[in-house]
Amino acid sequence: MLQDLSLKFDKILKKVTGQGKLTEKNISDTIREIRRILLDADVNFKVTKEFIESVSIKAMGQEVLASLSPGQLLTKIFFDELVTLLGTENVSLKLNATGVTVIMVVGLQGSGKTTFCGKLANKLKGQGRKPLLVAADIYRPAAIEQLVALGDAISVPVFRLEEKDARKIARESVQEAIAKGHNTVIIDTAGRLHVDEALMKEIVDIKEIVQPQEILFVVDSMTGQDAVNSAKAFHDQVDFDGIVLTKMDGDAKGGCALSIRSVVGKPIKYISNGEKVDALEVFFPDRLASRILGKGDVVSLVEKVQSEFDESEAEELEEKLRKNKFDFEDFLKQIKMIKKMGSLSSIMAMIPGIPAQLKNANIDDNALVRIEAIIRSMTKEERMKPKILNGSRRSRIARGSGTSIQDVNRLVKQFGDMQTMMSRMTKRGGFR
Amino acid sequence: MKLFKNVNFDKLKESLSKTRDKIVNRITETISGKVKIDSEILDEIEEILLTSDIGFDTSYQIIEDVKKRLTGEKDRGEAAIMNIVKDVIYDLLISGGSRDEYQPAIETKKPFVILVIGINGVGKTTTIGKLAHNFKSSGLKVIIGAGDTFRVAANEQLEVWAQRAGVEIVKKDKGSDPSSVAYETVQTAVKGNYDVVIIDTAGRLHTKHNLMEELKKINRVIQKVVPNAPHETFLVLDGATGQNAVAQAQEFSSSVPITGLVITKLDGTAKGGAVIQICAKQKQPVRFIGVGEDIQDLQTFSPREFVNALFD
Ligand SMILES: Nc1nc2c(ncn2[C@@H]2O[C@H](COP(=O)(O)OP(=O)(O)OP(=O)(O)O)[C@@H](O)[C@H]2O)c(=O)[nH]1
Ligand SMILES: Nc1nc2c(ncn2[C@@H]2O[C@H](COP(=O)(O)OP(=O)(O)OP(=O)(O)O)[C@@H](O)[C@H]2O)c(=O)[nH]1
Ligand SMILES: [Mg+2]
Ligand SMILES: [Mg+2]
Numbered sequence: 001m002l003q004d005l006s007l008k009f010d011k012i013l014k015k016v017t018g019q020g021k022l023t024e025k026n027i028s029d030t031i032r033e034i035r036r037i038l039l040d041a042d043v044n045f046k047v048t049k050e051f052i053e054s055v056s057i058k059a060m061g062q063e064v065l066a067s068l069s070p071g072q073l074l075t076k077i078f079f080d081e082l083v084t085l086l087g088t089e090n091v092s093l094k095l096n097a098t099g100v101t102v103i104m105v106v107g108l109q110g111s112g113k114t115t116f117c118g119k120l121a122n123k124l125k126g127q128g129r130k131p132l133l134v135a136a137d138i139y140r141p142a143a144i145e146q147l148v149a150l151g152d153a154i155s156v157p158v159f160r161l162e163e164k165d166a167r168k169i170a171r172e173s174v175q176e177a178i179a180k181g182h183n184t185v186i187i188d189t190a191g192r193l194h195v196d197e198a199l200m201k202e203i204v205d206i207k208e209i210v211q212p213q214e215i216l217f218v219v220d221s222m223t224g225q226d227a228v229n230s231a232k233a234f235h236d237q238v239d240f241d242g243i244v245l246t247k248m249d250g251d252a253k254g255g256c257a258l259s260i261r262s263v264v265g266k267p268i269k270y271i272s273n274g275e276k277v278d279a280l281e282v283f284f285p286d287r288l289a290s291r292i293l294g295k296g297d298v299v300s301l302v303e304k305v306q307s308e309f310d311e312s313e314a315e316e317l318e319e320k321l322r323k324n325k326f327d328f329e330d331f332l333k334q335i336k337m338i339k340k341m342g343s344l345s346s347i348m349a350m351i352p353g354i355p356a357q358l359k360n361a362n363i364d365d366n367a368l369v370r371i372e373a374i375i376r377s378m379t380k381e382e383r384m385k386p387k388i389l390n391g392s393r394r395s396r397i398a399r400g401s402g403t404s405i406q407d408v409n410r411l412v413k414q415f416g417d418m419q420t421m422m423s424r425m426t427k428r429g430g431f432r
Numbered sequence: 433m434k435l436f437k438n439v440n441f442d443k444l445k446e447s448l449s450k451t452r453d454k455i456v457n458r459i460t461e462t463i464s465g466k467v468k469i470d471s472e473i474l475d476e477i478e479e480i481l482l483t484s485d486i487g488f489d490t491s492y493q494i495i496e497d498v499k500k501r502l503t504g505e506k507d508r509g510e511a512a513i514m515n516i517v518k519d520v521i522y523d524l525l526i527s528g529g530s531r532d533e534y535q536p537a538i539e540t541k542k543p544f545v546i547l548v549i550g551i552n553g554v555g556k557t558t559t560i561g562k563l564a565h566n567f568k569s570s571g572l573k574v575i576i577g578a579g580d581t582f583r584v585a586a587n588e589q590l591e592v593w594a595q596r597a598g599v600e601i602v603k604k605d606k607g608s609d610p611s612s613v614a615y616e617t618v619q620t621a622v623k624g625n626y627d628v629v630i631i632d633t634a635g636r637l638h639t640k641h642n643l644m645e646e647l648k649k650i651n652r653v654i655q656k657v658v659p660n661a662p663h664e665t666f667l668v669l670d671g672a673t674g675q676n677a678v679a680q681a682q683e684f685s686s687s688v689p690i691t692g693l694v695i696t697k698l699d700g701t702a703k704g705g706a707v708i709q710i711c712a713k714q715k716q717p718v719r720f721i722g723v724g725e726d727i728q729d730l731q732t733f734s735p736r737e738f739v740n741a742l743f744d
Pocket of ligand 1: 109112114137140143190192250272552637
């Protein structure tokens with residue numbers, strides 16, 4: 001599915017690329033594709049419609065820059081708009097420094113509330129807080145046992161009562177927290193449908209009783225078009241403060257997050273991506289936008305390259321990268337640019353599809369100076385055909401550049417890795 | 433023997449009334465006064481289909497089918513268009529093998545083995561409780577296997593359901609091999625002359641290779657005891673799930689053969705339209721729907737009633 005969408009988008013780019021500028025015609029083709037991408041990603045029908053309108057308006061108003069293809073420009077507008085809608089920054093929990101902070105967790109059945117409560121308690125405990133978990137789901141079979149077991153595993157106490165009264169459990173849990181010196185109360189509530197009036201009333205009452213600093217709405221990332229209805233109903237009733245998007249370790253696009261955000265305007269605070277207690281992440285809008293789009297942060301790359309490179313040179317470089325003809329000569333030329341643009345690894349980090357070990361391990365930014373020296377000690381032929389670099393050539397280069405033969409070997413290997421990666425990336429359509 | 437006597441079509445209609453409101457009322461609204469411009473009506477229908485999670489492709493396919501069937505039609509009024517949309521969707525459901533008179537063929541096999549699979553939190557365990565209750569109240573001897581040895585309190589949860597349904601349960605410690613639980617359950621059933629065996633499994637994302645392999649193993653182990661079992665493998669889908677349901681059905685059925693779908697949580701406002709997509713694309717039948725958290729909230733899926741409830 002992920003690949004499907006990526007391919008679809010590549011098709012758009014191909015269609016628009018090379019037509020020189022954004023016209024109503026090429027936009028309308030692309031817009032249709034964008035609409036499909038959003039709908040396939042479970043973005044709500046109406047939200048998609050509004051989104052498309054704003055992208056079209058922005059696109060039409062933009063001037064096409066010489067070195068960006070219209071497709072790239074449109075991708076950038078699309079991407080930026082997605083990020084803006086998803087919320088431009090991470091919003092953290094409101095945790096009181098003194099007194100008791102109450103966090104209440106609500107949502108539909110099976111969305112992942114109880115699991116999330118355990119994860120959050122674990123995280124906050126790691127930050128030095130003293131959490132108390134509260135088992136307020138009195139309906140689901142073994143819901144309390146589930147929370148107790150999760151609490152046990154992370155050594156966080158769980159407050160429970162034999163009585164089946166969620167309001168009372170919530171009220172007494174706060175008193176318990178005060179008495180036992182817990183500064184954070186996390187209330188796990190039962191899953192409920194937004195159309196269930198009696199159960200919705202229950203969480204409204206609990207909110208009234210415990211006055212939580214944070215109410216978090218937990219939503220399954222696979223939710224479809226109905227996400228807007230349930231989220232809106234929960235929001236109307238308890239005015240929640242943030243969203244938790246769960247099961248993100250699957251391959252759902254998570255477009256429902258975009259729908260929910262645009263309907264209730266509340267930030268996404270956490271991403272849950274696994275069943276284990278540590279599978280919890282803070283939310284980065286650009287990552288979700290990339291996921292919906294089906295691409296890595298290729299736009300930021302384009303943007304960065306754009307701002308620093310001479311336009312024609314950038315085009316030439318891109319062409320070479322695509323044809324896998326990028327050699328040491330080009331590398332040397334780009335080192336200056338790279339220095340200006342920031343670290344090589346930060347540039348790598350922006351390119352989609354690069355394996356983490358390549359991103360992290362192989363590029364030593366501080367070695368740029370050494371690299372430059374090594375390349376300068378190569379003959380023109382060696383720079384253009386790194387394959388001919390045999391042992392004796394390598395030791396000559398090492399001597400000439402005042403480095404060691406290991407340094408030269410490492411560079412040649414890194415360069416080879418990079419070329420393989422580039423060709424893989426361009427084959428996959430990562431670059432355009 | 434008639435199983436699932438508790439099927440209550442009023443409740444089905446009630447639970448689908450939101451679906452109906454959405455589809456019918458809007459079609460009615462659009463159609464009244466605009467009867468002649470059927471391309472506009474079709475656009476509106478497309479919107480309704482898409483907001484029901486029927487998905488881009490299948491919605492397109494339905495619209496194209498409706499258009500085609502309309503060409504020969506002199507009467508392009510409201511009723512005619514609605515009937516055609518109904519027929520097209522009904523045919524898609526039927527093409528997947530759904531049918532009104534479905535009952536698990538319990539009489540043909542003893543023990544009759546049912547495996548229940550699906551991603552996390554969709555309602556597998558609850559559905560098993562409801563199924564067990566139905567079989568039990570039909571006078572059958574039922575045993576369930578607690579094959580979710582992974583999630584905390586999964587055993588305890590299924591035990592509550594076993595108690596409620598009044599059926600036997602086989603369970604092992606958390607962390608045990610799920611296929612050994614399945615093995616033991618089926619073996620106990622054979623020895624104890626049980627009619628029906630239902631095996632619960634841990635929720636697993638269809639993207640996790642090792643967990644899908646684990647499922648294959650469970651399947652194989654069951655076959656060691658009862659050849660050709662499981663006789664039914666139900667994939668449970670959450671009715672609120674969007675386009676990912678299609679990938680779920682695809683991936684699960686490529687690891688073990690699925691014989692039917694169960695759509696849960698249709699008591700909310702979600703349309704469950706992804707079902708139509710799976711029926712159309714993957715030729716899967718829908719067998720049951722979940723319409724609540726109580727033990728009686730399971731109904732046999734009836735494509736005719738489903739479509740009728742949509743368009744009453
Ligand atoms: N793969 C995956 N599974 C998750 C994630 N979060 C929760 N789950 C699983 O989803 C299922 C439901 O999670 P719960 O935490 O019980 O959900 P809940 O919202 O408390 O459910 P109810 O209380 O019944 O409404 C369990 O099998 C969890 O292990 C996640 O981020 N990824
Ligand atoms: N409203 C409603 N809730 C349901 C329905 N079926 C199940 N649920 C609820 O959904 C939640 C999850 O159900 P489970 O049966 O635990 O789901 P599961 O698939 O076994 O979950 P895991 O084993 O954790 O993967 C529970 O709160 C159930 O009560 C239904 O048809 N309607
Ligand atoms: Mg729970
Ligand atoms: Mg279960």
